[in-house]
Amino acid sequence: MTVATVAGKARLGDRVFRGAAVTAGALILVVLAAVALFLIVEALPALGAPAETYGAKAESFWSYVAPFAFGTVWAAVLALLMAVPVAIGIALFISHYAPRRLAQGLGYVIDLLAAVPSVVYGLWGITVLAPLVQPFYVSLSESFGWIPLLAGPVSGTGRTILTVAIVLAVMVLPIITALCREVFLQTPRLREEAALALGATRWEMVRMTVLPFGRPGIISAAMLGLGRALGETMAVAMVLSPSAVISFFLLTSQNPNTIAANIALNFPEASGLGVNLLIATGLVLFVITLAVNMIARAIVARFKEFSGATE
């Protein structure tokens, strides 16, 4: 504004360039609005569709999507339960335990896990991991079958929801680790040194300064990992032997499918209302991940306000 008044009139080049930049910014807005709009438009016909659209097992859209929504959340939560403790351990190892010189290189090694395409994870999960864990599942169910989660009959292929959760855990490990590592490194040096000076062992120092300081960061990292796990498609589609059930059993061959995998498996052959139905389930997935990500961002934002830590 002030520049314009001094120069009398903004230069043509400036106006054009500024216009282009603002347009690009606005385009982001338009694109996201379009995503929501087009998905809703294409999803609406599925809501009031005749009952036979939903297949044999469901009579309304909500009873069709419920098992998939359950499977999506269940697999992602299981993955998170495995990934978060390991990720915190790795992050601590890199930030506070490994020799300083090695730390960065070790960080790259973990980042390599993020570079592997998801279809390769799927291939690995079904050809390597599933046969590997199957005998382990059998003995697990034999010894701990009285725990309801681990009840049999055990799947003969190992392609169960637990295997899927392991693959998902490996896939979300790098993102959770990277975020935790960053937060842990921001722990005020003086607090750590104060703890050590008072005679704390290294673990006591970590427990008293690093973990409390990093707690909001850990939570938001876990939420972002959850968002990633919820939307993951190919690994689930390839590894899981699916059926449309709501079941908490980890080791049987009756596994709840996820929304994303269900779309990937059925979309290529879908037609007519079937396409709309799948898009409607996609919209449900979009809403779930959006909610999870927003909560994560809100936690990060609060954290920044209160801790005084910068980026």
Next chain:
Amino acid sequence: MSHTPNTLTAGRLAPAALWGLLAASLAVSTALFGLIAASNGSALNIIGLVVAAGALYLAASWAISRVVEGRRRALDRLMTAAVTAAFLLALVPLISLAVTAFVNGLARFDATFFTWSMRNVVGAGGGALAAIVGTLFITGAAIIISVPIGLMTAIYLVEYGTGRMARIVTFLVDVMTGIPSIVAGLFAYALLSLVFQDPGYRAGFGGAIALSLLMIPVVVRSTEEMLRLVPSELREASLALGVPKWRTIVKVVLPTAVAGIVTGVMISISRIIGETAPLLLVAGATASMNYNLFAERMMTLPVFVYTQYMNQGTDSQAYIDRAWTGALTLILIVALLNIGARIIAKLAAPKGER
């Protein structure tokens, strides 16, 4: 740490004792699993052996340290070992993945694989040329769409954006980062099938749109970060010389940050080049070559891997081999992109941080 009697080190375990303990746990566990393997004639269970040795070491070192050093130091040792174990645990899938991909992928890593399509191929033979060409076309189109938009959005956020609109755009870029890839695919399909009034719409262009949706936020984020690193003195010096703002950005700000921007773009390419789900939905799968982005199905490398594995013919080994070779090719492409990005970042790094 010295081994002479010393009040400072008294009551501490010597490092050598812990290494000895590790060796002992390995030996005990090997003996145990060796006995089991010998007694029922099965193969040596290496995973069980290592896990048991690790658990044994954890327990033994904790117990000994507890006696010699006290409760607090014992816990410290336990946690150090646990944290190290977490790191080693993460290496297991990484190594297993790399080894499997190389061993299985080399079976078909030959000239035929890179010069043949799958048209009229049943059983052995055939290759991924159609898929590689499709991946190049679709990824190229996605780059052409997302780099200008991402770059200009980042410039807007750093150089022009103030107040409410900039905050909203920042927030929406965050939201875009979280869009599941399959939803991006559904969007591209919904958009294009409505625009062209074709419910069976499949074309490479749709894949490019879906990938752009995933790529733009990554480009914006990394470019934004790089532009913020450019010292404002540079901008002020240029503006003070009477250079228009847009020329300042184009001639001063962007060249200073170019290495970081290129690195960011390469990382974002490596992120999307392995995307499967959206391409499976909108670009579809085909056995034939297709050089036209705007018509007909177009094969891509990740979808090639998926379809080869999922639709195995009677000679299933040929299909599995092709899938693994495709996977290996993908891994190599992604690795090259990442290494290239790091090299560029290293070579040009001093420029921005002077």
